[in-house]
Every structure is written in structure tokens, then in C-alpha cells.
Amino acid sequence: MSSHTLTEVLESRTPQGDGLSYPVPSNWMQGRTTFGGFSSALMLDAVRARHKDLPPLRSALVNFTAPIGTSPIIGTEVLRQGRNVTIINARAQIDGKVAAMATFSFGHPQDSHVAFDRPAKPAEKPEDTGPYFPPDLPRPPIPFLQNFDVRLVEGALPFSGAEKGYLRLWARHNDPRMWDRMEGLISVADLPPPAIYPTLKKPGPNSSMNWIFNVLAEDIQTRDGWFLLEHHLTAGRDGYSSQVMRVWNTEGDLVVDGMQSVIIFV
Structure with a gap:
């Protein structure tokens, strides 16, 4: 793929073994790897595609471990599914080696009297x-x-x-x-x-x-x-x-x- 929107990339994912394969268009590159926000979006999409009815995303820990220059295969694993919070790991691999990984935490809203904000x-x-x-x-x-x-x-x-x-x-x-x-x-x-x-x-x-x-x-x-x-x-x-x-x-x-x-x- 030479130039495609993020929407088109997500719609082009295909099953590959136990994971999902995503194309890497040239217009999402920065140097020899993909833009980090793009890679993170792919991993979130893989999680949401594989695990339905998740509560809203609340937090994420993302590590960029190696360049993603070709189509990654992203696998997911549920680390914990509690009453309030579900934690899922995603790994983007190229040639069997981890190039990026993320841990996403999804949580239901809670009743709370706490309400602080930081307006722009x-x-x-x-x-x-x-x-x-x-x-x-x-x-x-x-x-x-x-x-x-x-x-x-x-x-x-x-x-x-x-x-x-x-x-x-x-x-x-x-x-x-x-x-x-x-x-x-x-x-x-x-x-x-x-x-x-x-x-x-x-x-x-x-x-x-x-x-x-x-x-x-x-x-x-x-x-x-x-x-x-x-x-x-x-x-x-x-x-x-x-x-x-x-x-x-x-x-x-x-x-x-x-x-x-x-x-x-x-």
C-alpha cells in the first residue's frame, strides 16, 4: 500500500494465525518505522476486534521495541477480566519478533463524589x-x-x-x-x-x-x-x-x- 487513510488500513486487516495482520502504507511512516500513534491505534483496533463488548478505554502502557517497517501481526491476550476493569495485552510482531506492545485497561464508570479537571x-x-x-x-x-x-x-x-x-x-x-x-x-x-x-x-x-x-x-x-x-x-x-x-x-x-x-x- 502506498497511501491510505487510517480508516482504510483498519478495514484492510486480515486474520493471520492467532492474530491480525495490518498493511503499512508509506504515508504512515517516519524514517524506517511507522508513526507511533499509528502503531498504537493498530494495537487498540486489534484488541477491540478480538474482544467484544469492552467497557471504555481508561489507560494504556505502550512500548516501542523495534521498527515496524512491514505489516505486523498483532496478537492479543486477556490478562484480567474483573467486575470493573478488563486488562488486555497486544503484541505487534514482525518475523516472530516483538516490535511493539501495549497493555490496555478498560473500565466501567464508577459512582464517585470526586470530580477534578484541568481545563485548557x-x-x-x-x-x-x-x-x-x-x-x-x-x-x-x-x-x-x-x-x-x-x-x-x-x-x-x-x-x-x-x-x-x-x-x-x-x-x-x-x-x-x-x-x-x-x-x-x-x-x-x-x-x-x-x-x-x-x-x-x-x-x-x-x-x-x-x-x-x-x-x-x-x-x-x-x-x-x-x-x-x-x-x-x-x-x-x-x-x-x-x-x-x-x-x-x-x-x-x-x-x-x-x-x-x-x-x-x-
């Missing part, structure tokens, strides 16, 4: 915000970015020598069929470059090691598919960085709260 800081509407990439760029610098509409709210471009690693973006899938799907939200949430990149003065490769995120809303509806993303560098040394990653809907409700470790080869 004020931001211009997406349609009033300029593009993240310079308008004279013929195409996005990384293939997978062509699948998204991305607008800059606050922060600097990668490798601009900025004083802080901070970025706020409006982003949505170009494919409206992904606007209200959890797989679509996951792939949008991992879209921005590493938060340390604006502080660097020269280009260099990176590799995400893991991604931990919590889903804080059962209803992920948002106006016209737009989500407000915030990536904040918390620390970086010895070639490794840690960042906080948050996602709000257009009403300012926090829907994803996460953290990621990124290897920086600079």
Missing part, C-alpha cells in the same frame, strides 16, 4: 490559527504528517534553538471518519514532534521508547475533529528526554493525559 488555557479557534508548517513547504517534512491538519497555537518549530521545550497545536485527521474514533484520538495525541526538538539547534533522529496515557472521557466528541495538543519537556539528559503530553477537546475538557520517554540521537 485559552486558545484561538483552529480556523483562526496559522499552519504549523511554513506555507512555502511543498509537503510535510515527515510522511505521516500529511494525514493531519495541524495549526500552531504556541511554541517554536523543531531545531530553532528555543529556550523551552513547549508546544501547543490544534490538530485533526484529514479523514472525517476518524474524528470520533478512539483510534483516531490516539493517533492525533502522539502527533507532535518530541518536546525537546524546539530547543535543539540542529536536526537529529529520535526514537520513542514508551508512551503512557490515561483517557479521561468516555465521550471524545469534539467540534469538526479538532483537538488541542500540549507537549511539555520536563527533563532531558544523556540522550533521553521525558515529556508530558495532554489533549483537550474544543470545549476545553481534558481527554488524554500522558507521558513519554524519547531517545534523542543528538
Whole structure:
């Protein structure tokens, strides 16, 4: 496959042994591997395809262990199915070796008097915000970015020598069929470059090691598919960085709260 939407990729999955095989189009690549949000979405789709009637997704632990450059076969395993929470593991394998794995926790809503939130800081509407990439760029610098509409709210471009690693973006899938799907939200949430990149003065490769995120809303509806993303560098040394990653809907409700470790080869 050369260029296909995430919807088309998910619809193209085929049974392969005890797992599901997914195509890897070139427009979802970044270097020699697929975009991490894409790989995570595939693993979630495999879990939901194999295990029906799951409660809402509440949390995920994702590890990126090797490049995914060809079609992975994703197997799943129920680790625990309790009265409230079901925990399922997914493994994406290539040639019998694990390339990525994720543990997804699904949970029924609970009666609770606890209600805390972290509303989004004020931001211009997406349609009033300029593009993240310079308008004279013929195409996005990384293939997978062509699948998204991305607008800059606050922060600097990668490798601009900025004083802080901070970025706020409006982003949505170009494919409206992904606007209200959890797989679509996951792939949008991992879209921005590493938060340390604006502080660097020269280009260099990176590799995400893991991604931990919590889903804080059962209803992920948002106006016209737009989500407000915030990536904040918390620390970086010895070639490794840690960042906080948050996602709000257009009403300012926090829907994803996460953290990621990124290897920086600079």
C-alpha cells in the first residue's frame, strides 16, 4: 500500500494465525518505522476486534521495541477480566519478533463524589490559527504528517534553538471518519514532534521508547475533529528526554493525559 487513510488500513486487516495482520502504507511512516500513534491505534483496533463488548478505554502502557517497517501481526491476550476493569495485552510482531506492545485497561464508570479537571488555557479557534508548517513547504517534512491538519497555537518549530521545550497545536485527521474514533484520538495525541526538538539547534533522529496515557472521557466528541495538543519537556539528559503530553477537546475538557520517554540521537 502506498497511501491510505487510517480508516482504510483498519478495514484492510486480515486474520493471520492467532492474530491480525495490518498493511503499512508509506504515508504512515517516519524514517524506517511507522508513526507511533499509528502503531498504537493498530494495537487498540486489534484488541477491540478480538474482544467484544469492552467497557471504555481508561489507560494504556505502550512500548516501542523495534521498527515496524512491514505489516505486523498483532496478537492479543486477556490478562484480567474483573467486575470493573478488563486488562488486555497486544503484541505487534514482525518475523516472530516483538516490535511493539501495549497493555490496555478498560473500565466501567464508577459512582464517585470526586470530580477534578484541568481545563485548557485559552486558545484561538483552529480556523483562526496559522499552519504549523511554513506555507512555502511543498509537503510535510515527515510522511505521516500529511494525514493531519495541524495549526500552531504556541511554541517554536523543531531545531530553532528555543529556550523551552513547549508546544501547543490544534490538530485533526484529514479523514472525517476518524474524528470520533478512539483510534483516531490516539493517533492525533502522539502527533507532535518530541518536546525537546524546539530547543535543539540542529536536526537529529529520535526514537520513542514508551508512551503512557490515561483517557479521561468516555465521550471524545469534539467540534469538526479538532483537538488541542500540549507537549511539555520536563527533563532531558544523556540522550533521553521525558515529556508530558495532554489533549483537550474544543470545549476545553481534558481527554488524554500522558507521558513519554524519547531517545534523542543528538
